Amino acid sequence: MSPPATIVTPSLVHELDIVIPTIRNLDFLEQWRPFFQPYHLIIIQDGDPSVKIRVPDGYDYELHNRNDINRILGPKSSCISFKDGACRCFGFLVSKKKYIFTIDDDCFVAKDPSGHEINALAQHIHNLLTPATPFFFNTLYDPYREGADFVRGYPFSLREGVPTAMSHGLWLNIPDYDAPTQLVKPRERNTRSWPADRYVDAVMTIPKGTLFPMCAMNLAFDRELIGPAMYFGLMGDGHPIGRYDDMWAGWCAKVTCDHLGLGVKTGLPYISHSKASNPFVNLKKEYKGLFWQEDMIPFFQSVTLPKECTTAQECYIELSKLVKEKLGLIDPYFEKLSDAMVTWIDAWNELNPMTDGAAMIDQGSTI
Numbered sequence: 137m138s139p140p141a142t143i144v145t146p147s148l149v150h151e152l153d154i155v156i157p158t159i160r161n162l163d164f165l166e167q168w169r170p171f172f173q174p175y176h177l178i179i180i181q182d183g184d185p186s187v188k189i190r191v192p193d194g195y196d197y198e199l200h201n202r203n204d205i206n207r208i209l210g211p212k213s214s215c216i217s218f219k220d221g222a223c224r225c226f227g228f229l230v231s232k233k234k235y236i237f238t239i240d241d242d243c244f245v246a247k248d249p250s251g252h253e254i255n256a257l258a259q260h261i262h263n264l265l266t267p268a269t270p271f272f273f274n275t276l277y278d279p280y281r282e283g284a285d286f287v288r289g290y291p292f293s294l295r296e297g298v299p300t301a302m303s304h305g306l307w308l309n310i311p312d313y314d315a316p317t318q319l320v321k322p323r324e325r326n327t328r329s330w331p332a333d334r335y336v337d338a339v340m341t342i343p344k345g346t347l348f349p350m351c352a353m354n355l356a357f358d359r360e361l362i363g364p365a366m367y368f369g370l371m372g373d374g375h376p377i378g379r380y381d382d383m384w385a386g387w388c389a390k391v392t393c394d395h396l397g398l399g400v401k402t403g404l405p406y407i408s409h410s411k412a413s414n415p416f417v418n419l420k421k422e423y424k425g426l427f428w429q430e431d432m433i434p435f436f437q438s439v440t441l442p443k444e445c446t447t448a449q450e451c452y453i454e455l456s457k458l459v460k461e462k463l464g465l466i467d468p469y470f471e472k473l474s475d476a477m478v479t480w481i482d483a484w485n486e487l488n489p490m491t492d493g494a495a496m497i498d499q500g501s502t503i
Protein backbone atom coordinates (compact mmCIF):
# COMPACT_ATOMS: atom_id res chain seq x y z
CA MET A 137 0.00 0.00 0.00
CA SER A 138 1.47 3.37 -0.89
CA PRO A 139 0.79 6.49 1.17
CA PRO A 140 -2.86 7.59 0.75
CA ALA A 141 -3.37 9.42 -2.53
CA THR A 142 -4.58 12.54 -0.76
CA ILE A 143 -1.10 13.01 0.73
CA VAL A 144 1.13 13.99 -2.17
CA THR A 145 4.53 12.41 -1.55
CA PRO A 146 7.27 14.15 -3.52
CA SER A 147 9.35 11.76 -5.59
CA LEU A 148 12.73 13.09 -4.31
CA VAL A 149 14.25 11.86 -7.57
CA HIS A 150 17.10 14.36 -7.22
CA GLU A 151 17.50 13.96 -3.46
CA LEU A 152 17.61 10.19 -3.07
CA ASP A 153 19.99 7.40 -4.14
CA ILE A 154 19.17 3.68 -4.12
CA VAL A 155 22.05 1.57 -2.78
CA ILE A 156 22.20 -2.15 -3.64
CA PRO A 157 24.91 -4.58 -2.45
CA THR A 158 25.21 -7.51 -4.81
CA ILE A 159 26.99 -10.68 -5.81
CA ARG A 160 24.61 -11.50 -8.68
CA ASN A 161 22.94 -10.10 -11.79
CA LEU A 162 20.33 -7.48 -10.97
CA ASP A 163 17.36 -8.85 -12.91
CA PHE A 164 15.22 -8.17 -9.82
CA LEU A 165 15.23 -4.52 -10.92
CA GLU A 166 12.89 -5.37 -13.79
CA GLN A 167 10.02 -5.78 -11.33
CA TRP A 168 10.88 -2.54 -9.54
CA ARG A 169 11.17 -0.52 -12.77
CA PRO A 170 7.88 1.45 -12.33
CA PHE A 171 9.12 2.68 -8.93
CA PHE A 172 12.91 2.79 -9.24
CA GLN A 173 13.70 3.78 -12.83
CA PRO A 174 13.75 7.57 -12.24
CA TYR A 175 16.33 7.19 -9.46
CA HIS A 176 20.11 6.97 -9.50
CA LEU A 177 21.37 3.58 -8.32
CA ILE A 178 24.63 2.99 -6.46
CA ILE A 179 25.53 -0.68 -6.91
CA ILE A 180 28.20 -2.15 -4.67
CA GLN A 181 29.55 -5.29 -6.30
CA ASP A 182 30.96 -7.61 -3.68
CA GLY A 183 33.26 -10.58 -4.23
CA ASP A 184 35.40 -11.07 -7.35
CA PRO A 185 35.68 -7.70 -9.13
CA SER A 186 36.40 -9.43 -12.45
CA VAL A 187 32.86 -10.87 -12.53
CA LYS A 188 30.53 -8.88 -14.82
CA ILE A 189 27.24 -7.87 -13.12
CA ARG A 190 24.29 -7.41 -15.47
CA VAL A 191 22.14 -4.32 -14.82
CA PRO A 192 18.86 -4.04 -16.79
CA ASP A 193 18.85 -1.32 -19.48
CA GLY A 194 17.29 2.04 -18.77
CA TYR A 195 18.66 2.56 -15.27
CA ASP A 196 21.01 5.40 -14.33
CA TYR A 197 23.64 3.84 -12.09
CA GLU A 198 27.19 3.80 -10.81
CA LEU A 199 28.80 0.49 -9.94
CA HIS A 200 31.68 0.11 -7.48
CA ASN A 201 33.61 -3.16 -7.09
CA ARG A 202 36.44 -3.96 -4.68
CA ASN A 203 39.04 -2.39 -6.96
CA ASP A 204 37.05 0.87 -6.96
CA ILE A 205 36.70 0.83 -3.18
CA ASN A 206 40.44 0.31 -2.76
CA ARG A 207 41.24 3.03 -5.34
CA ILE A 208 38.84 5.61 -3.85
CA LEU A 209 39.61 5.00 -0.17
CA GLY A 210 43.23 3.83 -0.30
CA PRO A 211 44.26 2.46 3.13
CA LYS A 212 40.88 3.53 4.57
CA SER A 213 39.28 0.78 2.43
CA SER A 214 40.19 -1.58 5.28
CA CYS A 215 37.01 -0.42 7.05
CA ILE A 216 34.75 -1.65 4.21
CA SER A 217 33.85 -5.35 4.55
CA PHE A 218 34.49 -7.87 1.78
CA LYS A 219 32.32 -10.92 1.03
CA ASP A 220 29.46 -9.66 3.19
CA GLY A 221 26.43 -7.47 2.49
CA ALA A 222 28.04 -4.96 4.88
CA CYS A 223 29.89 -3.57 1.84
CA ARG A 224 26.74 -1.59 1.05
CA CYS A 225 27.79 1.19 3.41
CA PHE A 226 30.39 2.24 0.81
CA GLY A 227 27.39 3.40 -1.20
CA PHE A 228 26.28 5.59 1.70
CA LEU A 229 29.78 7.10 1.74
CA VAL A 230 30.00 8.02 -1.95
CA SER A 231 26.42 9.19 -2.41
CA LYS A 232 25.91 12.96 -2.68
CA LYS A 233 22.19 12.90 -1.94
CA LYS A 234 20.24 13.74 1.20
CA TYR A 235 18.34 10.43 1.34
CA ILE A 236 19.30 6.79 0.89
CA PHE A 237 17.10 3.77 0.21
CA THR A 238 18.90 0.43 0.41
CA ILE A 239 17.44 -2.89 -0.70
CA ASP A 240 18.74 -6.42 -1.14
CA ASP A 241 18.78 -7.98 -4.60
CA ASP A 242 16.44 -10.82 -3.55
CA CYS A 243 13.67 -8.45 -2.52
CA PHE A 244 10.70 -7.91 -4.81
CA VAL A 245 7.54 -5.82 -5.01
CA ALA A 246 5.02 -7.04 -2.42
CA LYS A 247 1.23 -6.81 -2.61
CA ASP A 248 -0.96 -5.48 0.18
CA PRO A 249 -3.98 -7.49 1.40
CA SER A 250 -6.14 -5.90 -1.28
CA GLY A 251 -3.72 -7.14 -3.92
CA HIS A 252 -2.27 -3.75 -4.85
CA GLU A 253 1.47 -3.54 -5.58
CA ILE A 254 3.31 -1.67 -2.83
CA ASN A 255 5.47 1.28 -3.85
CA ALA A 256 7.93 0.76 -1.01
CA LEU A 257 9.99 3.80 -1.99
CA ALA A 258 7.03 6.18 -1.82
CA GLN A 259 6.11 4.90 1.64
CA HIS A 260 9.69 5.32 2.90
CA ILE A 261 9.74 8.87 1.55
CA HIS A 262 6.46 9.60 3.33
CA ASN A 263 7.89 8.13 6.55
CA LEU A 264 11.04 10.25 6.27
CA LEU A 265 9.23 13.49 5.40
CA THR A 266 6.75 13.29 8.27
CA PRO A 267 7.78 13.77 11.91
CA ALA A 268 8.45 11.01 14.42
CA THR A 269 7.27 10.78 18.04
CA PRO A 270 10.01 9.10 20.14
CA PHE A 271 9.20 10.87 23.41
CA PHE A 272 5.61 9.71 23.96
CA PHE A 273 3.95 6.66 22.37
CA ASN A 274 0.87 7.32 20.27
CA THR A 275 -1.43 4.29 20.62
CA LEU A 276 -2.98 4.97 17.23
CA TYR A 277 0.52 4.58 15.79
CA ASP A 278 1.51 7.13 13.12
CA PRO A 279 -0.47 10.29 13.95
CA TYR A 280 0.60 11.97 10.70
CA ARG A 281 -1.09 9.33 8.58
CA GLU A 282 -4.34 10.12 6.76
CA GLY A 283 -7.23 9.10 9.00
CA ALA A 284 -5.15 8.97 12.19
CA ASP A 285 -4.17 11.57 14.79
CA PHE A 286 -2.87 11.97 18.31
CA VAL A 287 -5.09 10.28 20.83
CA ARG A 288 -6.63 11.89 23.89
CA GLY A 289 -4.01 12.52 26.54
CA TYR A 290 -1.19 13.01 24.08
CA PRO A 291 0.70 16.12 25.25
CA PHE A 292 0.15 19.03 22.87
CA SER A 293 3.68 20.22 23.62
CA LEU A 294 4.99 17.07 21.90
CA ARG A 295 2.65 16.93 18.91
CA GLU A 296 5.07 18.75 16.59
CA GLY A 297 7.24 15.63 16.73
CA VAL A 298 10.89 15.49 15.66
CA PRO A 299 12.64 14.92 12.31
CA THR A 300 12.63 11.30 11.14
CA ALA A 301 16.13 9.99 10.48
CA MET A 302 15.33 6.37 9.59
CA SER A 303 12.49 4.37 8.04
CA HIS A 304 12.72 0.61 8.61
CA GLY A 305 10.50 -1.45 6.31
CA LEU A 306 9.41 -5.06 6.72
CA TRP A 307 9.14 -8.19 4.61
CA LEU A 308 6.55 -10.68 3.36
CA ASN A 309 7.37 -14.29 2.44
CA ILE A 310 10.83 -15.06 3.90
CA PRO A 311 11.18 -13.19 7.23
CA ASP A 312 14.57 -11.97 8.37
CA TYR A 313 15.25 -14.71 10.92
CA ASP A 314 18.61 -15.60 12.48
CA ALA A 315 20.12 -18.99 11.58
CA PRO A 316 18.87 -20.97 14.64
CA THR A 317 15.31 -19.74 14.03
CA GLN A 318 15.65 -20.41 10.29
CA LEU A 319 16.84 -23.96 11.11
CA VAL A 320 13.92 -24.81 13.38
CA LYS A 321 11.31 -23.06 11.20
CA PRO A 322 12.53 -23.71 7.65
CA ARG A 323 9.11 -23.47 6.05
CA GLU A 324 7.75 -20.46 7.94
CA ARG A 325 6.55 -17.75 5.59
CA ASN A 326 5.27 -14.32 6.45
CA THR A 327 2.16 -14.15 4.28
CA ARG A 328 -0.60 -11.55 4.14
CA SER A 329 -3.37 -14.12 4.37
CA TRP A 330 -4.66 -16.50 7.05
CA PRO A 331 -3.22 -18.20 9.10
CA ALA A 332 -0.16 -15.98 9.26
CA ASP A 333 -1.96 -12.77 8.33
CA ARG A 334 1.13 -10.85 9.32
CA TYR A 335 0.63 -7.89 7.08
CA VAL A 336 0.39 -5.22 9.79
CA ASP A 337 -0.89 -1.98 8.32
CA ALA A 338 1.03 0.35 10.64
CA VAL A 339 4.03 2.65 10.93
CA MET A 340 5.26 3.47 14.41
CA THR A 341 8.08 5.41 15.99
CA ILE A 342 10.47 3.31 18.07
CA PRO A 343 10.46 5.04 21.45
CA LYS A 344 13.56 6.84 22.71
CA GLY A 345 15.72 4.51 24.81
CA THR A 346 14.54 1.38 22.98
CA LEU A 347 16.85 -0.55 20.68
CA PHE A 348 15.64 -2.65 17.73
CA PRO A 349 17.17 -5.24 15.34
CA MET A 350 17.67 -3.18 12.18
CA CYS A 351 17.49 -5.14 8.93
CA ALA A 352 19.00 -3.50 5.85
CA MET A 353 16.84 -5.45 3.38
CA ASN A 354 14.30 -2.62 3.04
CA LEU A 355 15.66 0.51 4.73
CA ALA A 356 15.72 4.25 4.11
CA PHE A 357 17.40 7.05 6.02
CA ASP A 358 18.28 10.73 5.99
CA ARG A 359 21.98 10.68 5.11
CA GLU A 360 22.59 14.22 6.34
CA LEU A 361 21.06 13.52 9.75
CA ILE A 362 22.38 10.02 10.49
CA GLY A 363 24.60 8.90 7.60
CA PRO A 364 27.88 9.02 9.61
CA ALA A 365 26.41 6.50 12.09
CA MET A 366 25.33 4.06 9.36
CA TYR A 367 28.61 2.15 9.26
CA PHE A 368 28.06 -1.58 8.76
CA GLY A 369 31.16 -2.68 10.64
CA LEU A 370 33.85 -5.29 9.98
CA MET A 371 32.10 -8.42 8.71
CA GLY A 372 32.76 -11.31 6.33
CA ASP A 373 36.19 -12.13 4.93
CA GLY A 374 38.93 -11.95 7.56
CA HIS A 375 36.53 -11.26 10.45
CA PRO A 376 35.02 -13.59 13.08
CA ILE A 377 31.43 -12.51 12.47
CA GLY A 378 28.95 -11.90 9.68
CA ARG A 379 25.29 -10.96 9.25
CA TYR A 380 25.48 -8.55 12.15
CA ASP A 381 26.29 -5.63 9.85
CA ASP A 382 22.88 -4.04 9.83
CA MET A 383 22.26 -4.92 13.47
CA TRP A 384 25.46 -3.13 14.51
CA ALA A 385 24.65 -0.07 12.42
CA GLY A 386 21.11 -0.02 13.80
CA TRP A 387 22.24 -0.05 17.43
CA CYS A 388 24.83 2.69 16.84
CA ALA A 389 22.38 4.77 14.83
CA LYS A 390 19.53 4.39 17.33
CA VAL A 391 21.59 5.57 20.34
CA THR A 392 22.80 8.45 18.15
CA CYS A 393 19.24 9.34 17.13
CA ASP A 394 18.12 9.19 20.77
CA HIS A 395 20.93 11.55 21.75
CA LEU A 396 20.31 14.00 18.90
CA GLY A 397 16.51 13.97 19.34
CA LEU A 398 15.83 12.26 15.99
CA GLY A 399 13.17 9.66 15.20
CA VAL A 400 13.28 6.10 13.89
CA LYS A 401 10.17 4.50 12.38
CA THR A 402 9.39 0.86 11.63
CA GLY A 403 6.51 -0.88 9.85
CA LEU A 404 5.20 -0.11 6.36
CA PRO A 405 6.37 -0.55 3.65
CA TYR A 406 6.62 -4.26 3.01
CA ILE A 407 8.71 -5.89 0.31
CA SER A 408 8.66 -9.57 -0.62
CA HIS A 409 11.87 -11.33 0.38
CA SER A 410 12.41 -14.22 -1.98
CA LYS A 411 15.42 -16.17 -0.88
CA ALA A 412 16.30 -17.87 2.34
CA SER A 413 20.07 -17.85 2.53
CA ASN A 414 21.58 -21.12 3.74
CA PRO A 415 20.94 -21.45 7.48
CA PHE A 416 24.05 -23.58 8.06
CA VAL A 417 26.26 -21.02 6.29
CA ASN A 418 24.47 -18.30 8.24
CA LEU A 419 25.03 -20.11 11.54
CA LYS A 420 28.77 -20.10 10.91
CA LYS A 421 28.65 -16.36 10.15
CA GLU A 422 26.36 -15.46 13.07
CA TYR A 423 27.75 -17.84 15.66
CA LYS A 424 29.84 -15.36 17.68
CA GLY A 425 27.20 -12.68 17.33
CA LEU A 426 24.59 -14.93 18.94
CA PHE A 427 26.38 -14.78 22.27
CA TRP A 428 28.26 -11.49 21.88
CA GLN A 429 24.92 -9.75 21.46
CA GLU A 430 24.06 -10.64 25.07
CA ASP A 431 26.84 -8.19 26.02
CA MET A 432 26.43 -5.76 23.10
CA ILE A 433 22.81 -4.99 23.93
CA PRO A 434 23.42 -4.06 27.61
CA PHE A 435 26.34 -1.94 26.38
CA PHE A 436 24.17 0.06 23.98
CA GLN A 437 21.40 0.29 26.58
CA SER A 438 23.90 1.86 28.99
CA VAL A 439 25.42 4.33 26.50
CA THR A 440 25.12 8.01 27.36
CA LEU A 441 26.80 10.51 25.06
CA PRO A 442 28.18 13.88 26.23
CA LYS A 443 25.93 16.88 25.53
CA GLU A 444 28.89 18.39 23.65
CA CYS A 445 28.22 15.81 20.91
CA THR A 446 25.83 17.66 18.63
CA THR A 447 26.40 15.91 15.30
CA ALA A 448 26.28 12.28 14.15
CA GLN A 449 30.05 12.36 13.55
CA GLU A 450 30.80 13.57 17.07
CA CYS A 451 28.44 10.99 18.58
CA TYR A 452 30.04 8.25 16.51
CA ILE A 453 33.60 9.07 17.52
CA GLU A 454 32.50 9.07 21.17
CA LEU A 455 30.78 5.73 20.60
CA SER A 456 33.96 4.28 19.08
CA LYS A 457 35.85 5.13 22.28
CA LEU A 458 33.19 3.41 24.42
CA VAL A 459 33.26 0.34 22.15
CA LYS A 460 37.01 0.00 22.66
CA GLU A 461 36.77 0.60 26.41
CA LYS A 462 33.76 -1.58 27.18
CA LEU A 463 33.35 -4.17 24.40
CA GLY A 464 37.09 -4.52 23.84
CA LEU A 465 37.06 -6.54 27.09
CA ILE A 466 34.94 -9.20 25.38
CA ASP A 467 37.18 -9.82 22.38
CA PRO A 468 40.02 -8.06 20.52
CA TYR A 469 37.62 -7.90 17.52
CA PHE A 470 35.90 -4.92 19.14
CA GLU A 471 39.17 -3.02 19.40
CA LYS A 472 39.62 -3.45 15.64
CA LEU A 473 35.97 -2.47 15.14
CA SER A 474 36.48 0.65 17.23
CA ASP A 475 39.45 1.67 15.09
CA ALA A 476 37.45 0.91 11.94
CA MET A 477 34.65 3.19 13.20
CA VAL A 478 37.17 6.05 13.39
CA THR A 479 38.51 5.21 9.91
CA TRP A 480 34.92 5.27 8.62
CA ILE A 481 34.37 8.78 10.01
CA ASP A 482 37.69 9.93 8.53
CA ALA A 483 36.56 8.52 5.17
CA TRP A 484 33.14 10.12 5.58
CA ASN A 485 34.64 13.54 6.31
CA GLU A 486 37.11 13.17 3.44
CA LEU A 487 34.39 12.33 0.90
CA ASN A 488 31.75 14.64 2.41
CA PRO A 489 33.69 17.72 3.55
CA MET A 490 30.66 20.04 3.60
CA THR A 491 28.29 17.97 5.74
CA ASP A 492 28.66 18.73 9.43
CA GLY A 493 25.80 16.43 10.37
CA ALA A 494 22.68 17.29 12.30
CA ALA A 495 22.87 19.70 15.16
CA MET A 496 21.12 18.42 18.26
CA ILE A 497 17.36 18.65 17.80
CA ASP A 498 15.25 20.20 20.54
CA GLN A 499 14.53 17.22 22.78
CA GLY A 500 10.88 18.19 22.85
CA SER A 501 9.57 20.38 25.64
CA THR A 502 8.94 18.51 28.83
CA ILE A 503 5.39 18.84 30.14
Ligand SMILES: O=c1ccn([C@@H]2O[C@H](COP(=O)(O)OP(=O)(O)O[C@H]3O[C@@H](CO)[C@H](O)[C@H]3O)[C@@H](O)[C@H]2O)c(=O)[nH]1
Pocket residue numbers: 156157158159160181182183218219220221222223239240241242312351352353372379380381382411412413
Ligand atom coordinates in the same frame (compact mmCIF):
# COMPACT_ATOMS: atom_id res chain seq x y z
O1 LIG B 1 28.90 -11.99 0.48
C1 LIG B 1 27.88 -11.37 0.21
C2 LIG B 1 26.57 -11.91 0.44
C3 LIG B 1 25.46 -11.17 0.11
N1 LIG B 1 25.59 -9.94 -0.44
C4 LIG B 1 24.40 -9.15 -0.79
O2 LIG B 1 23.79 -8.76 0.44
C5 LIG B 1 22.35 -8.85 0.32
C6 LIG B 1 21.83 -9.83 1.36
O3 LIG B 1 22.28 -11.11 1.00
P1 LIG B 1 21.28 -12.40 1.07
O4 LIG B 1 19.94 -11.96 0.63
O5 LIG B 1 21.92 -13.52 0.33
O6 LIG B 1 21.29 -12.77 2.61
P2 LIG B 1 20.07 -12.71 3.62
O7 LIG B 1 20.35 -13.65 4.73
O8 LIG B 1 18.74 -12.83 3.00
O9 LIG B 1 20.28 -11.17 4.06
C7 LIG B 1 20.01 -10.78 5.37
O10 LIG B 1 21.21 -10.68 6.07
C8 LIG B 1 21.47 -9.30 6.28
C9 LIG B 1 22.86 -9.12 6.64
O11 LIG B 1 23.68 -9.14 5.50
C10 LIG B 1 20.83 -8.68 5.09
O12 LIG B 1 20.71 -7.35 4.96
C11 LIG B 1 19.54 -9.35 5.31
O13 LIG B 1 18.63 -9.13 4.37
C12 LIG B 1 22.07 -9.27 -1.13
O14 LIG B 1 21.79 -8.11 -1.88
C13 LIG B 1 23.35 -9.95 -1.57
O15 LIG B 1 23.59 -9.84 -2.97
C14 LIG B 1 26.84 -9.37 -0.65
O16 LIG B 1 26.95 -8.22 -1.13
N2 LIG B 1 27.95 -10.10 -0.32
Ligand SMILES: [Mn+2]
Pocket residue numbers: 240242409410411412413
Ligand atom coordinates in the same frame (compact mmCIF):
# COMPACT_ATOMS: atom_id res chain seq x y z
MN1 LIG C 1 17.97 -12.20 1.31
